Amino acid sequence: MTKVVKIGGALLENPAKAVNEIRSLARGRTAIVHGGGMQITRMLERMNVPSTFIEGLRVTDESTLAAVCAALLGEVHTALIQALYQQGLPAVGIVGVVRAEKKSGPWGFVGANVRADATSLNAILDRGKMPVIPTLAMGKNSLLNVNGDETAAAVAVALECSELLFLTDVEGVKDAGSKFRQRRHDSKIESRESCHGGRSWSGACGPDDLRRCGVNIRPATHTDIDTIVSMIAHYAAQGIMLPRSHSGLAESLSNYVVADLDGQIVGCGGLEQYSSSTAEIFGLATSPNKPVRGTGSAIVEALIEKARSGNIAHVFALTLAPAFFQKMGFRTVQHTHLPMKVWKDCIACPKYGNCDEIAMVLDLN
Ligand SMILES: CC(C)(COP(=O)(O)OP(=O)(O)OC[C@H]1O[C@@H](n2cnc3c(N)ncnc32)[C@H](O)[C@@H]1OP(=O)(O)O)[C@@H](O)C(=O)NCCC(=O)NCCS
Numbered sequence: 568m569t570k571v572v573k574i575g576g577a578l579l580e581n582p583a584k585a586v587n588e589i590r591s592l593a594r595g596r597t598a599i600v601h602g603g604g605m606q607i608t609r610m611l612e613r614m615n616v617p618s619t620f621i622e623g624l625r626v627t628d629e630s631t632l633a634a635v636c637a638a639l640l641g642e643v644h645t646a647l648i649q650a651l652y653q654q655g656l657p658a659v660g661i662v663g664v665v666r667a668e669k670k671s672g673p674w675g676f677v678g679a680n681v682r683a684d685a686t687s688l689n690a691i692l693d694r695g696k697m698p699v700i701p702t703l704a705m706g707k708n709s710l711l712n713v714n715g716d717e718t719a720a721a722v723a724v725a726l727e728c729s730e731l732l733f734l735t736d737v738e739g740v741k742d743a744g745s746k747f748r749q750r751r752h753d754s755k756i757e758s759r760e761s762c763h764g765g766r767s768w769s770g771a772c773g774p775d776d777l778r779r780c781g782v783n784i785r786p787a788t789h790t791d792i793d794t795i796v797s798m799i800a801h802y803a804a805q806g807i808m809l810p811r812s813h814s815g816l817a818e819s820l821s822n823y824v825v826a827d828l829d830g831q832i833v834g835c836g837g838l839e840q841y842s843s844s845t846a847e848i849f850g851l852a853t854s855p856n857k858p859v860r861g862t863g864s865a866i867v868e869a870l871i872e873k874a875r876s877g878n879i880a881h882v883f884a885l886t887l888a889p890a891f892f893q894k895m896g897f898r899t900v901q902h903t904h905l906p907m908k909v910w911k912d913c914i915a916c917p918k919y920g921n922c923d924e925i926a927m928v929l930d931l932n
Contacts, residue, residue, distance in 0.1 A: 568595060568729040569692065573719035575602040575735055579643050582650035588734050590654060596692045599651075599658070599699045600722055602715035603643035610638035622856065627676040627712040635712050636703065644701045657696045664688055665718055667704035667711045678704040678711030681718055683725035692726075717860075782833065782859055784869040787823035792816050794832040795823065798852045807887050811850060823850065824869055826862045833859045836866040838873050841908060844880040851884070867895050871931065880932050883908070885924040897927035904928065 572592055578585045579601060589599060607625075611618050611634045619626040627635065644660055651658035664687045667678025681704055691698045700722060704713045716733070723731040787795060796813055803810035816823070819837070826834035836851040848870050853862045874882050883905055884892055893899075902913070905926055913922065 569726045570595065570597045570730045570732065571600060571719055571723040571726065571728045572597060572732045572734060573600045573715060575604065575715050577605060578734055579603055579647065580605065582646045585647060586650045586654045586656065589651065590656065592732055593656065593697065597697055598688060598692065598722055598726060599697060600702065600715065600719040601643060601647055601699065602702045603639045606638040606643050607635050610634040621673055624674050624677055625712065626674050632676045632710060632712060636710065639701045639703055648699055651697070651699065658699050659691055659696045661691065661698045661700055662703060663705055664700060665704040665713065665721065667706055667713050669706050669711060676709055676711050678706060678713040681713050681721040683722045685725040688722065688726055782862055782865060783827045784824050784865055785827055787820055787825045787835065789817070789820065791825050791832055795825065795835045798835060798854060799850060801855050802852055808852060824866060826866055828859060831857065833857050834862040834866050836870055838870045840877070840879065846874050846879045846882050847908060848882055848884045863891060864895060871929065875931055881928055881930055883926060883928045885926055887924055889925040889927060892927045895929070897929045900926050900928050902926050
């Protein structure tokens with residue numbers, strides 16, 4: 568069994584304290600992933616490079632990347648390795664096991680689609696050593712600044728770990744009412760920390776779905792309506808989705824599920840039954856402000872599971888994102904393949920006769 572510990576925030580300001588925390592958790596095969604956001608910000612100030620964030624991600628130009636390397640490798644990484652080593656922990660600092668692609672958009676040298684090299688990591692762990700991995704990835708043409716949690720998840724996925732632990736200086740985990748949870752090991756935290764629990768309709772996650780850990784797919788409730796309406800409205804304004812009203816949503820609330828990340832809604836979707844054998848996946852959207860990779864497919868999988876449990880034989884979607892549904896196993900059909908949808912909804916739609924949405928079907932039997 569392998570364990571991954573991600574350490575970040577102010578804990579890294581005091582490497583000796585960080586080591587004590589790691590020591591209390593590290594039993595058996597353990598890999599450490601560390602960030603260094605605070606130290607990077609300080610280094611940028613020292614180097615007179617302004618810090619800019621877009622959607623919570625640090626914009627990383629060449630000067631910023633130099634400061635990231637200086638702080639992360641020159642300061643945090645070396646101090647942590649030395650502190651671990653002094654306390655008798657068999658730490659081995661390792662750069663080059665994390666790969667990523669340059670994220671498209673205004674972020675510069677920021678990585679997306681983070682992966683880790685299991686062979687190299689296992690070779691180190693098999694020798695009884697503790698790999699220590701900074702959040703810096705090898706891109707095609709340059710180093711890339713990568714998110715700490717994403718890196719930890721990538722390492723955990725590569726190592727098929729039994730536990731992924733996040734050590735942080737934040738006070739605790741808040742529930743939906745913004746109150747701190749009393750216990751760390753409630754069921755939701757458990758599903759984030761022990762990712763071999765098997766994913767279920769209630770949203771725990773399985774080994775292949777580690778990236779989704781912490782995202783719980785659950786039935787929508789009345790308190791979610793505002794968020795769902797505004798999430799869908801965002802895409803409706805771009806002509807990608809049809810808008811949904813508060814009253815319409817309240818009426819059909821039982822059809823909806825939401826993706827809940829520690830009380831924050833990061834996605835939604837619905838399943839509407841059209842006949843004894845057919846249901847539509849509709850209203851599928853992920854948060855434009857806080858996208859969490861894997862959310863859309865987790866929602867669709869949950870809706871498929873819901874359809875299966877209702878003995879539905881086919882689910883369909885009318886969509887402008889056919890490639891996404893194709894990845895989920897759907898095939899393209901003619902609209903005439905879905906007469907019940909056409910007769911119930913489409914004829915009342917302003918786009919009727921001029922519809923640009925692609926009809927896609929998944930057979931469940
Ligand atoms: C479509 C949508 C729900 C996908 O959600 P998501 O959380 O980004 O999807 P996931 O992260 O689960 O992606 C699963 C796979 O589909 C791919 N994918 C996601 N959106 C895609 C799109 N629009 N077109 C093609 N592929 C897409 C991902 O790259 C990923 O592929 P990979 O595993 O090979 O890397 C989301 O992008 C969204 O809300 N779009 C705007 C609203 C919309 O179009 N809704 C559908 C209306 S029916």
